[in-house]
Amino acid sequence: MSVIEITSEDQFSDLTSSAPSDQLLSLYFHTPWAAPCIKVNEVYTRLAAENPSVKFLSINADNLPDISELFEVATVPYFVLIKDDTILKEVSGADPNDFIQALNQVQIVTQTERQQKPQAPLAATNTSAPAPAQEAATQPQEEESEESLNERLQQLTNAAPVMLFMKGTPAAPQCGFSRQLVAILRENQVRFGFFDILKDDSVRQGLKTFSDWPTFPQLYVNGEFQGGLDIIKENLEEDPQFFQNALEA
Numbered sequence: 001m002s003v004i005e006i007t008s009e010d011q012f013s014d015l016t017s018s019a020p021s022d023q024l025l026s027l028y029f030h031t032p033w034a035a036p037c038i039k040v041n042e043v044y045t046r047l048a049a050e051n052p053s054v055k056f057l058s059i060n061a062d063n064l065p066d067i068s069e070l071f072e073v074a075t076v077p078y079f080v081l082i083k084d085d086t087i088l089k090e091v092s093g094a095d096p097n098d099f100i101q102a103l104n105q106v107q108i109v110t111q112t113e114r115q116q117k118p119q120a121p122l123a124a125t126n127t128s129a130p131a132p133a134q135e136a137a138t139q140p141q142e143e144e145s146e147e148s149l150n151e152r153l154q155q156l157t158n159a160a161p162v163m164l165f166m167k168g169t170p171a172a173p174q175c176g177f178s179r180q181l182v183a184i185l186r187e188n189q190v191r192f193g194f195f196d197i198l199k200d201d202s203v204r205q206g207l208k209t210f211s212d213w214p215t216f217p218q219l220y221v222n223g224e225f226q227g228g229l230d231i232i233k234e235n236l237e238e239d240p241q242f243f244q245n246a247l248e249a
Contacts, residue, residue, distance in 0.1 A: 001052045003028075003045055006059045012067055015057065021084045024054045024106065029061045029068060029078040033191050034160045036094030040077045043096040047103065054107070065171050074169070074196040075159055081106050094155050144202055153203065153210045158223040160193030161247055165207055166217040167198050174198060177229045178217045184232060190243050221246040 006012045019025055028044050030037040048056035061068040061076055071080055074092070079099045081089040088109075089102040144152075157163055162185070168174030170182045185192050197204040197216055208214050211225040219226045226232060226246065235242040 001048055001054070001056065003048045003056045003058050006057055006064060006067070009064065009066060012057070012059070012064070015055070016082070019055060023083065025082040026054055026056045026103065027071065027080040027082065028056070028058050029071070029073045029080075030058065030076050031060060031062050031160075031193070034076050034193055036155075036159055037077050040094065040096050040099075043100075047100065051103070051107070054103070069169065069171060072196070072199060074199045075156060075193060093152065094159065149202055149206045150210065153206055154223075156195055156203065157210075157220045157225075159195075160191075161222055162190055162192040162243070163220040164192050164194045164217055165197055165203075165220070166194055167196070169196055170194055175216075177215075181217045181219065181229050181232060184229075184236070185243075188236075188243050222249070 004015065006015075016025060026047075028040070030041065044056065044058065048054070059067055061073055061078070071078075077092075077094060077096075077099075079089075079091040079102070080087060081091075081102060083106070088106050091099045091102050156165075164170075164178075164181060164185065166173065166175075166178035166181065168178055173179035173182055195203065197207070204216075207216075207218060211218055211220075213225065213228060215228055218228060219232055221243070224246075227235070232242075239245060
């Protein structure tokens with residue numbers, strides 16, 4: 001089965017609502033400017049060909065922000081595995097092996113359920129995002145080591161040429177400082193990736209040490225920390241071409 005590129009909310013709604021209750025759906029959120037997505041695109045296409053029983057959907061997070069908001073996508077690449085209107089797994093990060101592992105785990109569970117249980121009736125269509133699986137919610141999460149966290153932060157800060165770590169999302173900032181920095185980036189026509197620190201406290205706390213900066217938002221260019229709102233304002237006052245020069249440095 002080939003990857004289905006989602007081009008509208010209506011198409012997404014039709015495909016997800018018409019899926020049988022035992023159909024595993026894979027959602028892949030990406031953007032054309034995020035370098036990690038280029039590698040993941042190839043892997044995702046291969047996985048779709050190798051797993052015909054799974055419906056693989058591809059969603060441009062920039063072009064379809066409402067769907068991204070629905071699933072609280074904080075960064076790309078981002079994967080969501082759904083079955084029977086329930087989120088089974090969510091995977092964030094540039095390493096496709098993490099998604100492959102999650103996909104294999106879910107498929108094993110799905111096959112076991114088919115063998116042990118009669119097929120459940122088709123669930124009613126839900127216009128909101130699927131609810132997280134109860135088992136996943138109750139399982140304690142392993143504490144992330146400092147080394148693992150720093151490696152993840154390194155990947156996140158390099159996820160896009162310009163990365164904004166903010167409270168909320170560009171469409172719905174959760175603090176005035178984040179809102180102002182989003183406005184500055186847009187006024188200067190800077191394409192940027194973002195990460196909602198309110199969704200991951202490990203990133204929120206770890207980034208303070210990683211960048212040696214205690215507050216948010218924080219802006220990175222080419223993996224290098226540039227500062228918070230006030231520093232970016234000062235840099236733009238001194239050099240109106242600050243963003244262009246930082247990207248070319």
